[in-house]
Amino acid sequence: MLRTHTCGELRLSNKEREVTLCGWVQKSRDLGGMTFIDIRDRYGITQLVFNMKTDAGLCNKARKIGREYVISATGTVKERSNKNLNISTGEIEIMVKELKVLNPSEVPPFTIEEKTDGGEELRMKYRYLDLRRNPMKNNIILRYEMAREVRKYLDSIGFIEIETPVLIKSTPEGARDFVVPSRLKAGEFYALPQSPQTFKQLLMISGFDKYFQIVKCFRDEDFRSDRQPEFTQIDCEMSFVERDDILETFEGLAKHLFKKIKKFDYEGTFPRLPYVEVIEKYGTDKPDTRFEMLVQDITELAKGKGFKIFDSVEYIGGICAKGGAGYSRKQLDALTDFVRKPQIGANGLVYVKLNSDGTVKSSVDKFFSREDLNKWAEKMNGVTGDVLLILAGERTKTLFALSKLRLEMGKQLKLMDKDTFAPLWIVDFPLLEWDEENQRYHAMHHPFTSARKDDHHLFATDPGKIRANAYDLVINGVEIGGGSIRIHDKQEQAEMFRHLGFTKEEAEKQFGFLMNAFQYGAPPHGGIAFGFDRWVALFGGSNSIRDYMAFPKNTAGRDIMIDTPSLLSDEQLKELSLKVVNK
């Protein structure tokens, strides 16, 4: 080893020891007869000292060394007179005897400090330098620690990790599949998996009753800030289970991560809410439950009082912002602007202030009596000092807008503590979604999801009402994972494909191997998949999954560091029997 210790390791107890450290120059300072260099590696920072009086040659050498040079320094551990108690090595310094430049460095394109002056694009291009910064380094370490703890926990309860193939089969539905041309079979293609779904089901049929895999998945779609063309799933499947077994098993995993990574014990069991109820209460199926502020339906109370806007709509609902009666006219106008943004889509905002002096002030005083407004307040649990914020319109759209307004108020009232983690299981998702455009049903989760037994009769009468054996885990408003109990009966699977508008031939062609497998003893099974990148980002306290990947693509799906995607040589294209044509 070129070093005896790391830069985060030495303490007063190592005093007078001769050591060799290797690392990068964080910064250097010349103070009269002394030169100080902070040397950095993955583990920390240690101060090196050079004395002009005792070794002018060495000190002069040290003075020529710039930021980010890679150096090796040998010397003696000394107690610092000026201790820095903010860092773990701050009580000591190294009096250097020998200094080697292992590699010089150009001046980096941005400063490599906690906070950097580098723009997004520049930092992506020099990702390897950005990863030297503490916040980025810690993100990557957090990711590793979470992966390690996931594996440790699942291993401890009998799961085994099995690698499924990356070169699989494209399905006509898979407009979002990345494909891979085969050189040996001209004109044929593999596809990269959007998930290992069918393979994990086949593994259940093989008898591996507890499978997991931390696995790359791929989706060729337009990439928003929280999407990447390649992303990582914690993919899990179990046999001989029912829904609650899955929920309990993976609640255990989440609690393990809370404990090991976020260092707290989650008490009790995670709340569970049916989809219908969660939409009613929060306006969204990804609610942030760190704070209450439930949506209340006041349609019955607010209709028929002569306020035309309310009288003509399907739904009127609102939230009560605790302590918000002090909101100024300006603040309320800003909220009105907020809900009118196209991506929120409300037409306007009605407010009712329950002033501390006992008066009630609303934007609809003309149409509603004090008694009317009191009834609203009562329904919405509003008390003196609160403000009621009310939206009206088509039910689904209004609930959506209320969910956004609720989040905004949560933010403004500082109800979203970043150290609080509020998990929620959402269960009983609808099995099918009606697709207006194609006039047919889509599977809300995926076509392998089973319906709740007590809803099977609805296939004949009202398929849209069928509840699936499907569930999501949401933490602080982030959908961390989702899954379902699968169909394991060939006949039931065939019927599901029929409901989804597949012809028998299409179903056979795309999923024949799975349906065939169902004939040879498929066990009851179900599973879940977690978005690992998102979970890491949630625990890291950021919205951007990119910050938690070592080498992500930008929002255009491009790796600007290595500059890809890129053109192939004609030779390569010819070998693949391909020609690029214009769109």
Place this chain on the structure above:
Amino acid sequence: MLRTHTCGELRLSNKEREVTLCGWVQKSRDLGGMTFIDIRDRYGITQLVFNMKTDAGLCNKARKIGREYVISATGTVKERSNKNLNISTGEIEIMVKELKVLNPSEVPPFTIEEKTDGGEELRMKYRYLDLRRNPMKNNIILRYEMAREVRKYLDSIGFIEIETPVLIKSTPEGARDFVVPSRLKAGEFYALPQSPQTFKQLLMISGFDKYFQIVKCFRDEDFRSDRQPEFTQIDCEMSFVERDDILETFEGLAKHLFKKIKKFDYEGTFPRLPYVEVIEKYGTDKPDTRFEMLVQDITELAKGKGFKIFDSVEYIGGICAKGGAGYSRKQLDALTDFVRKPQIGANGLVYVKLNSDGTVKSSVDKFFSREDLNKWAEKMNGVTGDVLLILAGERTKTLFALSKLRLEMGKQLKLMDKDTFAPLWIVDFPLLEWDEENQRYHAMHHPFTSARKDDHHLFATDPGKIRANAYDLVINGVEIGGGSIRIHDKQEQAEMFRHLGFTKEEAEKQFGFLMNAFQYGAPPHGGIAFGFDRWVALFGGSNSIRDYMAFPKNTAGRDIMIDTPSLLSDEQLKELSLKVVNK
């Protein structure tokens, strides 16, 4: 859970307990008034009993159940009168009260037993059934356990696992890259990594001084029995190290696996041999060192005695097969046929039997005196009872043929004990290989490998003689892994590309981002990558890596279970701006 216990769990201590088991019907037997069903899951087999006298209905139901049906059985644990001590549950059986068919099964296309009657093709098509068989199931579990132990060990010594991207950049040299067309950027492509080489080097530049990853890699080449288009590497890299640090670190990993997986403590350190010496002694750089039988050069001794074949060749060498003097004429003829096979390529075989009666019998008695032959025997450590087997010809080819003959004799003389593991580090590989066809040098390992410092002067005079800072780990004749100390200096890397015949522009275009990164403080670093599939196969006792992958491709690169690669729809091709043309 649909079960209270697994089928491998119950013991006499559970006697009289009411339990529910789920699993597959391994087999059933009707014996007079009793029916027995062996129920199987991942954990074992348990015997179910049905009694015609006490419950004729249930017993009749049981009798209708076929092989591979998935059932659930509830009953009481009873002590068996007829104990089967070969299985861990063999002392008990379940007297069944309730039986459910969870899913019936067609008659499987091959028997699901330790040994099956299914051919290779059929078993690949129904891979999910083949994986139910104990040997295949155990292979997959072995693979998991090895991956787990690799992670555990590397974690314990400070390595962190970091995911590198799967969608990377193709290089013109990369005729063997799989490529992925980009939909967003018509005409541009990603490539799948043959290894994360450049990314792990960038991680070193980022300061992650101990990186590893168990990672899928991809190579689009003709697939032999031990090659797969996608395969798994244990990819590792370290900073601030020299060669011996890497060897010691990963010798530790290998010993950990010997201990945890193969249950033995390897004593001492692994032998290390320079490339030149290993070729001289074994004729190959992948020697099986479970047995000695070294190759000896007898060129000097055997030339100039009037035997024309020997007099005209570059090299004469042989091995001494201990105790082989008893080989019959027929056996020796068979060996001659063996070495003459085109893939071995020798012209003939000379033998010298050192008979137990003191006589010496050789195929070249006419040309060599007893004294001559004694000298050979002495050089080759041959004693009474042995046979010397000698080949002659061009040096490299003859050494290769001797290496094959040595292996064959090792097999015939039963010197390759499957429970013995003989590791060997091979060091000092040549840096460059001369490519006759293109009249230029190739990197023997890869272009990022550094030369030994003491050989740098040879760049000017004899590049072919330069020894690289490169090493392989070979166990029992299988190349398990290899790596090198990398170049970390921009100038040195640029020169290496020049020696390899890259123009400055080509080097810049393909590896500009890495060369650029070298300017910003690249630490000295090096690493190693292990072929995980091969290592698992070695520990599992097989040559075929396919048997240790859950869903491998066949030798044509095809997954015959899901039938891929396959055609894309015109719609998909159009979206990708691609057209398939004839070769």
